[in-house]
Amino acid sequence: MYVIAHLSDPHLDGSEEARSRLRRITSYVAGFKRPVDVVLVTGDLADHGAPDEYAEVASELSLEVPVLVLPGNHDVSSPLRTGLASFVSSPGEGHPVHQVRDVGEARFVLVDSTVPGADHGLISADSLAWLDGVLPSSFDGPLFVAMHHPPLDLHHPVMDQWKLEQQAPLAEVLTGKPITAILTGHVHTPITTTFAGHPVLGAPGIRSTVPFDFEPTPTDSFVDPTAYPGLAIHVHTPGEPLQTAFRFPH
Numbered sequence: 525m526y527v528i529a530h531l532s533d534p535h536l537d538g539s540e541e542a543r544s545r546l547r548r549i550t551s552y553v554a555g556f557k558r559p560v561d562v563v564l565v566t567g568d569l570a571d572h573g574a575p576d577e578y579a580e581v582a583s584e585l586s587l588e589v590p591v592l593v594l595p596g597n598h599d600v601s602s603p604l605r606t607g608l609a610s611f612v613s614s615p616g617e618g619h620p621v622h623q624v625r626d627v628g629e630a631r632f633v634l635v636d637s638t639v640p641g642a643d644h645g646l647i648s649a650d651s652l653a654w655l656d657g658v659l660p661s662s663f664d665g666p667l668f669v670a671m672h673h674p675p676l677d678l679h680h681p682v683m684d685q686w687k688l689e690q691q692a693p694l695a696e697v698l699t700g701k702p703i704t705a706i707l708t709g710h711v712h713t714p715i716t717t718t719f720a721g722h723p724v725l726g727a728p729g730i731r732s733t734v735p736f737d738f739e740p741t742p743t744d745s746f747v748d749p750t751a752y753p754g755l756a757i758h759v760h761t762p763g764e765p766l767q768t769a770f771r772f773p774h
């Protein structure tokens with residue numbers, strides 16, 4: 525059994541509010557009766573991409589288990605690379621921060637779906653070529669593609685301004701590949717759907733939750749800052765379909 529604790533969108537900014545929400549999740553995971561095999565955090569690690577925010581991210585994610593991170597639209601490549609050097613292994617400098625990481629029997633292809641200075645997502649032609657080159661045609665073990673922006677339209681008037689653009693070329697690259705699941709963040713809500721024939725599993729937002737446009741929210745904002753932070757727990761057992769549970773510890 526291989527267990528992934530999938531966290532997303534802590535948006536650390538030096539505030540007690542953000543820090544305590546992340547700690548609620550990391551302390552919950554630390555209390556598991558077996559250690560998770562890996563913690564994956566799918567972006568918006570820092571709220572403004574500032575160096576002192578990455579120092580806080582590094583401190584809060586210094587856990588007893590391997591931790592993988594990737595950038596979201598609130599992150600900034602260069603300070604992320606510098607501040608999280610012990611968490612990131614990506615050739616080159618600045619943007620994009622792509623990674624291929626093996627943790628135990630699992631491989632994680634961590635795609636930088638961000639556009640510097642913008643909130644929408646886009647995987648450029650160069651990045652698609654990189655992705656096509658690193659995805660194997662067969663793989664003996666679970667293979668995950670992770671990125672901040674999920675490849676879907678939410679039909680949400682605010683969030684869809686910041687969606688992943690140009691999804692069709694990505695689908696071409698991913699179709700037929702031996703991908704166990706696509707793991708995402710950004711939309712601050714637990715989601716399950718499919719893309720290019722693969723499961724898409726989005727982790728809840730730690731900092732806040734974004735309900736559908738037709739759901740009630742506590743204020744006029746499209747964001748619910750009072751909803752409990754949560755995480756996705758992905759459990760892979762050889763020969764069986766992936767199982768995912770969502771938890772909102774409190």
Ligand SMILES: [Fe+2]
Nearest residue numbers: 533568596710
């Ligand atoms: Fe976010």
Ligand SMILES: [Fe+2]
Nearest residue numbers: 568596597710
């Ligand atoms: Fe985001």
